[in-house]
Amino acid sequence: MKVVKINNFEQLEKKLNKYVNNAEIEEIKKAYIFANEKHKGQKRASGESYIIHPLNVAYILSEIHADSKTIQAALLHDTIEDCDVTKEELEKNFGLEVMKLVESITKINKINFSGDTEAIIANQRKILVGMTEDVRVIILKLADRLHNMRTLWALSDKRQKANAKETLDIFTPIAHRLGINSIKSELEDLSLRYLKPDAYYQIVEKLNKTKVERDNYVAEMMASVSKVLNEHNIKHKIKGRSKSIYSIYKKLDKGKSFNEIYDLLALRVFVDTEAECYQALGLIHSKFRPIPKRFKDYIAMPKTNMYQSLHTTVFGIDGQLFEIQIRTYEMDKVAENGIASHWSYKEGKSNMQSEMEQKLQFFRVIMELKNEGSEEQFVDSVKEDVLKDTIYVFTPLGDVIELPNGSTPIDFAYRVHSKIGDTTIGAIVNNNIVPLDYKLKDNDIVKINTNKSSTPSQEWLNFVKTTQAKNKIKAYFNKSIKEDNHNKGGDLLNKELRKRKISISIFNENIEKLLSELKCVDINELYINIGNGKYTPSQVVNIITEDNITKEEIILNKTKDKEVILPTVKNDIIVKGIDNIKVNIASCCKPICGDRIVGYITKGYGITVHRMVCPNVSNLNERLIDVYWNEAITKKYPTSLLIKSLNSNILMEVIAKTSNSDITVESFKSLSSGNDYIYQITVLVENKEKLTKYMNDLRMIPNILSVERLIK
Numbered sequence: 001m002k003v004v005k006i007n008n009f010e011q012l013e014k015k016l017n018k019y020v021n022n023a024e025i026e027e028i029k030k031a032y033i034f035a036n037e038k039h040k041g042q043k044r045a046s047g048e049s050y051i052i053h054p055l056n057v058a059y060i061l062s063e064i065h066a067d068s069k070t071i072q073a074a075l076l077h078d079t080i081e082d083c084d085v086t087k088e089e090l091e092k093n094f095g096l097e098v099m100k101l102v103e104s105i106t107k108i109n110k111i112n113f114s115g116d117t118e119a120i121i122a123n124q125r126k127i128l129v130g131m132t133e134d135v136r137v138i139i140l141k142l143a144d145r146l147h148n149m150r151t152l153w154a155l156s157d158k159r160q161k162a163n164a165k166e167t168l169d170i171f172t173p174i175a176h177r178l179g180i181n182s183i184k185s186e187l188e189d190l191s192l193r194y195l196k197p198d199a200y201y202q203i204v205e206k207l208n209k210t211k212v213e214r215d216n217y218v219a220e221m222m223a224s225v226s227k228v229l230n231e232h233n234i235k236h237k238i239k240g241r242s243k244s245i246y247s248i249y250k251k252l253d254k255g256k257s258f259n260e261i262y263d264l265l266a267l268r269v270f271v272d273t274e275a276e277c278y279q280a281l282g283l284i285h286s287k288f289r290p291i292p293k294r295f296k297d298y299i300a301m302p303k304t305n306m307y308q309s310l311h312t313t314v315f316g317i318d319g320q321l322f323e324i325q326i327r328t329y330e331m332d333k334v335a336e337n338g339i340a341s342h343w344s345y346k347e348g349k350s351n352m353q354s355e356m357e358q359k360l361q362f363f364r365v366i367m368e369l370k371n372e373g374s375e376e377q378f379v380d381s382v383k384e385d386v387l388k389d390t391i392y393v394f395t396p397l398g399d400v401i402e403l404p405n406g407s408t409p410i411d412f413a414y415r416v417h418s419k420i421g422d423t424t425i426g427a428i429v430n431n432n433i434v435p436l437d438y439k440l441k442d443n444d445i446v447k448i449n450t451n452k453s454s455t456p457s458q459e460w461l462n463f464v465k466t467t468q469a470k471n472k473i474k475a476y477f478n479k480s481i482k483e484d485n486h487n488k489g490g491d492l493l494n495k496e497l498r499k500r501k502i503s504i505s506i507f508n509e510n511i512e513k514l515l516s517e518l519k520c521v522d523i524n525e526l527y528i529n530i531g532n533g534k535y536t537p538s539q540v541v542n543i544i545t546e547d548n549i550t551k552e553e554i555i556l557n558k559t560k561d562k563e564v565i566l567p568t569v570k571n572d573i574i575v576k577g578i579d580n581i582k583v584n585i586a587s588c589c590k591p592i593c594g595d596r597i598v599g600y601i602t603k604g605y606g607i608t609v610h611r612m613v614c615p616n617v618s619n620l621n622e623r624l625i626d627v628y629w630n631e632a633i634t635k636k637y638p639t640s641l642l643i644k645s646l647n648s649n650i651l652m653e654v655i656a657k658t659s660n661s662d663i664t665v666e667s668f669k670s671l672s673s674g675n676d677y678i679y680q681i682t683v684l685v686e687n688k689e690k691l692t693k694y695m696n697d698l699r700m701i702p703n704i705l706s707v708e709r710l711i712k
């Protein structure tokens, strides 16, 4: 699209006249006069009067026919931030809707997207959620960003690079998802120009050098295609199409040479109806031989951002390859402006908003996530599900489901519905039964077999890809564990009361005190906390009898920073070919029964047993000896785990998970605290199977980021 820059309101007004009524233009003018007054005297880094910026943002929006409220908001968008105008003042003058739009954009503009500290992550969440509540805010933000990128030359080199990177990381993926190709493609080209100026100008130069030749080919091909369509009375328009510099850069970056990029010669054919698209295609194919693999029917199967068109590549005049796109004018509007081709001027929730919520799975995922999960999960999910590589698979009914690359049938099932996910028992892909950890591929047709009484498996957490599926599986287990703990806690407490001969009425008199001291909302939460081991029944009853030491204090005293003494090994490990030799357990990797192990012969000390994965033995080949666990042992051995957590008070929950298993905590110490909290916990455990289950249990604790075995 041609870039137009304006410097007065009349130019904007001329554009608005094409689609906005007079009353609304008056409202817009009021906003302009207000903004012009407020920004008076302010200058941009480019030296221009400040008002030029909001004016051009409004103009960019008028090019995609934004509604009048959005145009007003565009003119006013920097007045809260830069002119100390209040929300109330805006609402009084321009109404609630415009005020809300300006307020949202002001919040978003305060955010710096680069960096990865928690505060920024939390902010990213706010912006994305804020954006999804009114899609016009996103489009306004994209227009704002576009004008800022057009005037980026005025900033320092460092800020140019930072802004360009942020644009490519955050804004172009969003523009792509919304199908707003016109803005996306200009943003990409501008970003490339500042990020990789050498590559950018090299491409520009090459394009300029070959321009005359390419223009001749294209003109000749256009005439030829036009002739065949005219012969069959198909009314049409044809345009030569230039490929964006960024898309050429991407292809060169993938190792293609300039001459291999065959859609450098490209045409776009516009017709009135869908039927004529196919007729035109047939006629073109009958005259120019197509390359079969390059044909795509995005009319029958629109892209998830609503894009529709036919794509074909043919051998054109002189054997040159031409990429031809065929579409109706309506399809072209959607292809260029995506979601922004659906502005509606009615009150309430716009068509555009509901269209977005229905059609764009991208936003459904965000909307769903905004109420559940931690900030961290949310951002992971946005990065993974939304901004990364995606595949498109089908339901048996032909609905398209969009998933991140590497997704499995379980991810698919949860994307369709959490009920389906929870009750999945098997999957059929393209008529073949596949395992549940099968990696789905583009265009797979996926059928999920369910059984009403079936429930999720912890195993799934090891292979599902989407954060959505992970959260749903965890939520399922948290809920069922909660129910179990509630029942168990009630029983335990009643038993303790009977044992200590405390009547129900005395207990009832003390409920308020119990709840406030133990920080529980209600009696149900108290039961759950007893059931999960956070509080012991005796500790609860102690509060009634005023004999009060918290369990946390007891445990901490018991476990804090204690040196772990490795047990002696006798007959628990079998050394191949040797009886009666002294065997020690290595303290660096602390193997337990079930681990693959290897012995290392130490002078004078017998054999030290390491885990096979322990890096401390990896280069000692000649002194290694085969050793095996005696499968019959039941003795517990110590081993250490590293737990990474988002907060510092996970001890009680870790202990609670432990009390449900026959694992003993030997020591618990805090290693460091930066953004994450890292703990080293040493446990006594019988075998690897039990340890694996325990580690999975720990991973279910909210705020725990990772649990790994420690090797020193």
Ligand code: MN
Pocket (backbone or CB within 6 Å): 053, 077, 078, 144
């Ligand atoms: Mn701005």
